[in-house]
Amino acid sequence: MGYPHLSHGRETPVISKYFGDAEARTLAGWQARGGYEVLRQALATDPVDVQNVVKDSGLRGRGGAGFPTGVKWSFMKPDGKTHYLCINADESEPGTFKDREIMRWTPHQLVEGAAVAAHAIYAETAYIYIRGEYTEPIARVREAVREAYAAGILGANAMGSGKRVDVHVHKGAGAYICGEETALMNSLEGRRGNPRIKPPFPAVAGLFAQPTTINNVETVCAAIHVLRNGADWYKSLSSPSNPKSTGTKLFSVCGNVARPGNYEVGMGFSMKEFLWDVCGGPPPGRSFKAIIPGGSSVPILTPEECEGAVMDYEGIQAAGSLLGSGGVICFDDTQDMVRQIARLARFYAHESCAQCTQCREGTAWTTKILERIRDGQGTMKDLDTLLEIADNMTGKTICVLSDSCATPVVSGLKKFRHEFEAKIPKNRSSVMVPSFTTAAA
Amino acid sequence: MSLHAIAPDGQDAHEAHAPVFVGARRTELDELLTRYPTKMAALLPALWMLQEDRGWVSPAGMNEVASVLELTPAYVQGVVTFYTMYHLHPVGKHFVQVCTTTPCNVCGAEDVVNAFLRETKCGELGVTSADGRFTVVEVECLGACGFATPVMVNDALVECVSVDSVQDLVAGLD
Numbered sequence A: 001m002g003y004p005h006l007s008h009g010r011e012t013p014v015i016s017k018y019f020g021d022a023e024a025r026t027l028a029g030w031q032a033r034g035g036y037e038v039l040r041q042a043l044a045t046d047p048v049d050v051q052n053v054v055k056d057s058g059l060r061g062r063g064g065a066g067f068p069t070g071v072k073w074s075f076m077k078p079d080g081k082t083h084y085l086c087i088n089a090d091e092s093e094p095g096t097f098k099d100r101e102i103m104r105w106t107p108h109q110l111v112e113g114a115a116v117a118a119h120a121i122y123a124e125t126a127y128i129y130i131r132g133e134y135t136e137p138i139a140r141v142r143e144a145v146r147e148a149y150a151a152g153i154l155g156a157n158a159m160g161s162g163k164r165v166d167v168h169v170h171k172g173a174g175a176y177i178c179g180e181e182t183a184l185m186n187s188l189e190g191r192r193g194n195p196r197i198k199p200p201f202p203a204v205a206g207l208f209a210q211p212t213t214i215n216n217v218e219t220v221c222a223a224i225h226v227l228r229n230g231a232d233w234y235k236s237l238s239s240p241s242n243p244k245s246t247g248t249k250l251f252s253v254c255g256n257v258a259r260p261g262n263y264e265v266g267m268g269f270s271m272k273e274f275l276w277d278v279c280g281g282p283p284p285g286r287s288f289k290a291i292i293p294g295g296s297s298v299p300i301l302t303p304e305e306c307e308g309a310v311m312d313y314e315g316i317q318a319a320g321s322l323l324g325s326g327g328v329i330c331f332d333d334t335q336d337m338v339r340q341i342a343r344l345a346r347f348y349a350h351e352s353c354a355q356c357t358q359c360r361e362g363t364a365w366t367t368k369i370l371e372r373i374r375d376g377q378g379t380m381k382d383l384d385t386l387l388e389i390a391d392n393m394t395g396k397t398i399c400v401l402s403d404s405c406a407t408p409v410v411s412g413l414k415k416f417r418h419e420f421e422a423k424i425p426k427n428r429s430s431v432m433v434p435s436f437t438t439a440a441a
Numbered sequence B: 001m002s003l004h005a006i007a008p009d010g011q012d013a014h015e016a017h018a019p020v021f022v023g024a025r026r027t028e029l030d031e032l033l034t035r036y037p038t039k040m041a042a043l044l045p046a047l048w049m050l051q052e053d054r055g056w057v058s059p060a061g062m063n064e065v066a067s068v069l070e071l072t073p074a075y076v077q078g079v080v081t082f083y084t085m086y087h088l089h090p091v092g093k094h095f096v097q098v099c100t101t102t103p104c105n106v107c108g109a110e111d112v113v114n115a116f117l118r119e120t121k122c123g124e125l126g127v128t129s130a131d132g133r134f135t136v137v138e139v140e141c142l143g144a145c146g147f148a149t150p151v152m153v154n155d156a157l158v159e160c161v162s163v164d165s166v167q168d169l170v171a172g173l174d
């Protein structure tokens, strides 16, 4: 559902079905819509069976990496240790604002999803880590948690199952990097949000050094619908031609576009139809120049590359980018790509946690060079330097924030090189204008 | 950052610090501590309480948080400075954060920032207006990119702010 715009007929609203419906926010409203029945059944089911249904559904993590959720859950074994679930509601990837809408409109959907996921991984405690700027979503989820405790849905004897399920809301304090899974765990523990070197992986030693699963908000919400309606139903929502990307996905759409907002479509949806029909195309009188389809960390596409693409993990990859977090950023023909890519680099430079030299120095230098090109002070050699730095920033650091900064720079230089070159003063380019031309004039 | 912070009005920040974690706040903190296996995990929430009550995270406040959570002041300071939302100095009554990251920037966010600097008479980013009412800062993605330009005024998010709506918005703040 495209809040604030009306739902589009071509959407498949599953997770977003109750966006805009204020009654669904309350416990009574959520239960009237069938809420918490999945949790009741899950609590009476062996966690392995819950894991298997989710495995069969093909659901993949919606936080960006697309790891199969059921497989991730199955790493958690009943080993007698204390297990934890972290819900990643740090949502800070530029262009992404879907988890916000889930929490604002259907906070109980998230609480139920978190409780179900906790049971599935043999955990009694789930922490929902919400970015500090999300004041309204935090208030809504806290209220939902309060209601759920008061009704005995959460607590020592969750829904009368004899099992303990605790859900706590933890408020972040401003740092994009805390969306990275191990940085989030450090932050939750009361530390600086530095990503950890892996291994150990969270399933072995995560939060408080215990086996931990971390899931995105949308992932656990999708899991409820999988468990309610079955794996086959979930697979039927997406294009049958690609069994690797199943179900629906919420795409956030922003930038220069007629109808920005969140739209939920079946995986495999045509990107052309999505951009030009569901989202209304570019603003009136303009045309698209570039699209970043999966949040700011993925390669930039040209409109031509988008036209033939389908919106699923493999389809967007085939078009030359990634599905990422599903944040679709649109640029129209009035945009100066150098300026906008420079601003994006500045974002990464600001958000680098500064542990790794390649990232700390690389994001800063990339920004500096891009800004001088933007201001007409660049040289042709700067373009090569940018690519060299990008190469040094890719695949060499503790987390992929460094790679994420390099990605739009490399793809931007490849596809919009003429815009970069046009900003470089002729007398600074490697092909210098011979001085006799001036003398002769 | 130096621990010896000076408030913008020239007041020494090392003024007497009234403890935050007493009475209801202490009870709240104690309840919070039951949710985590370590005391350290309550650090971010405790700093939030401090900032809610005092308006900023002062050096004396950090010392108090350190002592109630059995951490060192240096450790607490190290954590505080990692995060952007804790104020290391007092800020204006209305703390205005305008997102200018690329998705908002393509929709004209930089012009919105300039309009705020003009209307609030702050003139410069991060500088509190002479009357103490406003501080305007640029912020990275607020997670509301479809509602460009989103602006946070203290705890409230205002969606779809345009250059034309800034004047009324500022006029509506007391």
Ligand SMILES: Cc1cc2nc3c(=O)[nH]c(=O)nc-3n(C[C@H](O)[C@H](O)[C@H](O)COP(=O)(O)O)c2cc1C
Residues within 6 Å of the ligand: A060, A061, A062, A063, A064, A065, A066, A067, A072, A088, A089, A090, A091, A092, A093, A176, A177, A178, A179, A180, A181, A182, A214, A215, A216, A217, A219, A220, A399, A400, A401
């Ligand atoms: C720099 C960085 C930032 C990230 N930010 C987020 C985020 O805000 N929300 C999120 O769900 N995942 C984010 N991720 C991905 C998480 O590390 C992790 O893969 C995800 O939360 C796992 O959940 P899922 O399997 O349900 O997708 C980020 C990753 C990196 C490297």
Ligand code: SF4
Residues within 6 Å of the ligand: A177, A194, A195, A351, A352, A353, A354, A355, A356, A357, A359, A360, A397, A398, A399, A400, A401, A402
């Ligand atoms: S790549 Fe950057 S953000 Fe990630 S751990 Fe290294 S310095 Fe920190």
Ligand code: FES
Residues within 6 Å of the ligand: A094, A095, A096, B099, B100, B101, B102, B103, B104, B105, B140, B141, B142, B143, B144, B145, B146, B150
């Ligand atoms: S880029 Fe401005 S809110 Fe996301």
